[in-house]
Amino acid sequence: MTLGFIVYNILMxxxxxxxxxxxxxGKAIAIYLHEKQYKVYGTSRNPDRVKDIPFELVKLDVLDVTSIQNAVDYVVEKEGRIDVLINNAGKGITGPIEDTPxxxxxxxxxxxxFGPIEVMKAVLPYMRKIQSxxxxxxxxxAGYMGLPFRGVYSASKGAxxxxxxxxxxxxxxxxxxxVNVAPGDFATNIAAGRYHTPVFETSAYKEKYAENLALMDEHVDSGADPIIMAKAIHAIIESKKTKIHYKVGGFMEKFSIILKRALPDRVYEKLLMNHYKL
Known part of the structure; x- marks a missing residue:
């Protein structure tokens, strides 16, 4: 039995x-891992609407505990185990804190x-059972800093x-x-799924918020290829010794975290305000 054959079967x-x-x-990660011969099960709230994917999609809504448990049980019943959980589901939100409901x-x-926590709670008993x-x-x-007009998103990811x-x-x-993997801006459709607090005519933040909405969408549109995230996730799965925190993004995105640790609070705040033209 060759070493290659053994490695192949471990991956399988x-x-x-x-x-x-x-x-x-999430889709980019799933396709990449499928191509690497993993047994991939993705989830979606509406799997029947998704076509032309090479892996199986299971119905799951992170807001529904029964839905989560049913999806996890289905995969374990078919495969006997779940070796890797990737908690990727999430959504964006923008708006001045004062104006956002x-x-x-x-x-x-x-x-x-809370959705990712519930998924972890459903998967962990099976992982404990196999001690792996x-x-x-x-x-x-964005979870490493409070960003203007993205404060709620920053807070939920930081939590x-x-x-x-x-x-x-x-x-x-x-x-x-x-482990955590914190991506920067990637070219995805996340902007379409965000909750955008309306730009209220009477809002004290009307002009600055409108300008920043356009800036956020521009960052996503010019973001990196999601395959970079897929490769980073694959490397983490294959790593025997992992860190707790990983950052995947452009140099300045990752450097901004270092600057926050190194600079006085108000100096760092001023840099962010300049960036967001506040």
């Missing part, structure tokens, strides 16, 4: 479960924080980063590794 035995795999970064803020946290597993939470570089730090220590004794 790995079952990967990816939430939010019908488009964007609290109900929309709570909805964003339900999708970006890897959980990869897709967060955002998931901290939850991951805590859970990493809690699950380590069961042979489970848990």
């Amino acid at each position: 035995s790995k079952t990967v479960f990816i939430t939010g795999a019908s488009s964007g970064i 609290v109900a929309e803020m709570k909805s964003n946290f339900d999708t970006n924080l 597993g890897k959980i990869i939470n897709v967060t955002s570089i 998931l980063e901290l939850i991951t730090e805590a859970m990493s220590m809690e699950v380590k004794g069961f042979g489970v590794q848990i």
Whole structure:
């Protein structure tokens, strides 16, 4: 038996479960891992609407605990295990904090924080059973700083980063590794799925918010190829020793995190304000 044959079979035995795999970064990751011979199961709220994908899509809504459990049970029943969970499902939100309805803020946290927690809670019993597993939470570089007009999104992704730090220590004794991967701007359709607080005519933030909405969309449109994220995720899956935090993005995106740690608060704030023309 050759070494290549052994490695091939190890790869074939790995079952990967990816939430939010019908488009964007999630779809790119799922296709890439499928091509690398993993057994890939993606999820979507409406899998019947998605065509021409090489992996199986399972119905799952991160806001519905029963839906989550049914999807996880289905994959385990078919494969006997889940080796890798990639918590990718999420949604954007923009708006001045003062103008954004609290109900929309709570909805964003339900999708970006509590949804991933519920998926982890559904998968962890199976990983504990086999004393092995890897959980990869897709967060955002925006989660490392409070960005103007994206404060709720920054907060929800930053909260998931901290939850991951805590859970990493809690699950380590069961042979489970848990990490964050924070992407920068990638060319996806995330802008179409965002909740945009309306630009109210009477808002004190009307002009600056309108300008920044256009700037945000421009950043997404000119973003990097999602295949970069797919390759980074693949490398993490294959790594025996993982970090807790990974950043995947342009030089300035990653450097902005270093600057925040190094500079006085108000100096860093001024840099951000200049960038966002505030």
